[in-house]
Amino acid sequence: MATVPGVRFLPNAITVMALCSGLSSVAFALNGQFFAAIAAIGIASILDSLDGPAARLLNSTSRIGAELDSLSDLVSFGVAPALVVYVWKFRGAEVLPVAGGNSTVGYGWAFCLLFAVCMALRLARFNSLLDDDEPKPYAKGFFTGIPAPAGGLLATVPLLLQIRFHDGFWSTRPVVAAWLVLIAGLAVSRLPTIALKSVRVPPSLIVPLLALLVLAVALEFYEPQIILAMGLGVYLLHLPYAGWKFQYLKRHPELWMDTSKQRLSRSSTRSVRLAVRMPRRRRVAGRGPDGTPLPAARRRGALNQVRGRVQGRRRRP
Template identity: 50%
Template sequence: MSVRTTPGVRLLPNAITVLAMCAGLSAIQFALNDELAAAVAAVAAAALLDGLDGRLARLLDATTRMGAELDSLSDAMSFGVAPALTLYAWQLQDNRVGWVVALIYAVCMVLRLARFNTLLDNTEQPPYAKEFFVGVPAPAAGLLVLVPLMITAHLGREGWWSEPAVIMLWMALVGGLAVSRVPTLSLKTAKVPPQLVAPLLVLVVVAAGGIAVFPVISLVIVLLVYLLHIPYAVYRHHWLANHPEAWSAPPRERRAMRRRSQRRLGLRPPLRRRVAGAARRVRLPRRGQPDGPRRSWRRLELRRNRDEQAPR
């Protein structure tokens, strides 16, 4: 019996999904014990395991309907219920509005996951739709909403970022991004140009080293960079929607099309080399010479008479 058909191996992706759910829910217990760094680590572990179970299921050819439903339920618990209850147990217990905001965030995450499942069966989407997520994905949202807790865990003290009003506003904002239709890039279909492979690997090493030495604050920086990519994702999605000819083009040709469209809009700076009709460079006068640029028959594009060119 091969590895792909072994029943025990087929259970491995579902076991990882269950471990992800347990890790996410453990963040609540850590928050109740005032172990903030452990609560962040639990949700981060859940996000890491969530990224592994689906890939492992496809690798082992063990994708099932039950696994897909279990993955959605695990995401709802790990990145919806667990972060909401963690923040509520940390700072919002004495605030009645805090429980309402926690419920709103959890409901937004469940709605986001339900919409994600319905989009999987939609065959009318354009080809470029697979390059984007609709809204912020559940693992990213579950980590983003814990940024105030991360900052407090790193600094070891509370500040304006840990005020209940700020936390409730932040939870509402992240929940809104998760359930919104704002496009975000999907790393599953991202293609890196060959010339950017080496710099990207260096950045990965820097990020891994930062997370190993300063895990909490490095994770905060990565999450903020992720937020900053959203305007670019919106621009790219809008450009692809208006250029059907680029839907099936390879990345190199697509970048060339984008550069041409930018050049037509006048967004690129002018080239340095001289073109027809461009103004010539004007030199400043040297010391001891009268004001005004130097003039010569070559710069004025005038030819000398043959009599003047003949030797005397």
């Protein structure tokens, strides 16, 4: 069935809404509404996880959509978090003069700039890996480095803690600067991270996990900063496990080779079943090959032939 041209608007519209949400976080930060700024980045990450499946579901993937998605990710999860952190912590800090004028810029801007540039490099590498004609089978289900939405949210963890627990060591400028450098390094690193869309759980754990999800959503209304910070902390804690699992699959090719063979066998079985021809109908005396009754004259002739064959068999010694 041909795709309706207008259906391509929906995935791109979701991407544009994610871009608008990411840019709105900067406006919230400039007005001093820092939790609203973090929430806007979170909404952008949710929308970013929907535009790709929507495009594949509607069979409306396009080159312009892929480019728009990358630009939206750079703004929403690279530029916007850097500006939010700068407005919160580094604006008005110790400054250095800019050559050729009386303008000044804070020292913290260098760390925010480093974070934004590393996110751009991470997205550029991700786009280059999409053109790989021979992807590694054991690397399926893994990202290289932390993805852009996770990096954008992780950059705001010190701000989350400051909103909930007020000032502490986590909100000092050296700690915030070191945190930005750490997240930027994880974004451009070669560390494997598990893609959430590839996670599969046993059927026995579906109900408990759904109940836990409902509990987390309910607590999000009462302690949103703590729940979000805990979720991001759990994501960071999974990095050692992701690295171990990646190396384990790499050293045991029989695990992913068996899976690929099973897929090939299933596809070949489907093709064989589709190629099976219907069995031919048996000839019945007095009826044609298609089962319709023969005319009376031909029917008597056919019956006489059958009787003659039966009698000939009986006469044989």
